[in-house]
Amino acid sequence: MTVDMTTTIPTGANSTTTSTSKTAVDYQSFLKLLIAEMKNQDPTKPMDSTQYVAQLATFSQVEQSVQTNTKLDQIMQSSALSQADALIGRSITSADGNTSGTVASVRLASSGLIAVLENGTEVPVTSGVSVKAAS
Template identity: 40%
Template sequence: MTSSTTIGSNGTTVSPLMNDTMSNNSSTNSTNSATGSTSSSSSSSASNTTGAGLQSTFLQLLVTQLQNQDPTNPMDSSQMTSQLAEINTVTGISQLNTSLSSLSTQLNAGQTSQAALLIGQKVLAPGNSLSITSGTETSFGVQLGAAASDMQVNVVNSAGQIVNTIDLGAQPAGVVPVSWEPVDSSGNPLPTGTYTITATGTVNGVAGTGTTLTTATVESVVQGTNGAPSLALSTGSTVPLTSVAAVL
């Protein structure tokens, strides 16, 4: 047996069955709402860790602000719009950095393949230690950043004495290869050994120096600190691929 409940003074009645149904629906909706909020919150926190997630959240905040503002006294949304533009800029820069990093990796891989072709080849690379075999012609080079009106190369022995000065005369900017029969200033053959060379002269009207280049054989290719390939030379030194001045 059921009884009715009277609502208001006009005699409207509601049955207990309807009351129970409304209560159950209200309880169910509250539970679903809470569950949905928890799920939405978890999903939102996961997606907000990326630039795209921040942008989406910012748009939601902007739309919510516009929907809930007082039509007679609207809020200034220019600052939010400006911040949204900044987020777009940061996201774009991040994507550009990723693309450039990928491109750099590909370029380094291509350079490594090209450098491998130099294994066993003789090259001119920065250095000042010159190995001389008595009676055998040797080669080296000088690299100039600007044209020189006069350039000389001093050859120094292990005792620190200048045993010869090679006059190269006027030379243009760039790499100047030199083939030289190892003799002293009197024309006598120099003994076999290791010598040091320095390049001095006149550049743009003032005293200047040049970068000395020595001959070495490429033994292997190694990866440099920045990922670019470097060459391990027979002289025991390792130089970046970009520093090789000439292939002999």
């Protein structure tokens, strides 16, 4: 069985906070821009109501995108943990073929899964890694 890990899985508080804070900055910037526009409009020429509704709809879409990204991160972490559980007790060979052994534990890092062998060697679970039933 070849395990192909083509995407990285963000985990831990640091990477989640980083991706969330970047999105939150965009979200906060949009909110500040909307408030500044509303505060600085000419009272004798108020904003067109269709523009106002369109901006509120955009604001709602940004908020939903932030929530969707958070949920997708949680699903990806759950999927990675399921993969990790399936590796324990199996024989694994690194992509270059130089390292092999039985997986004692699996660690979830920001770069993906890392299999820890019984002898303490760590093997990143990337494209080309071979996993077999332990003999």
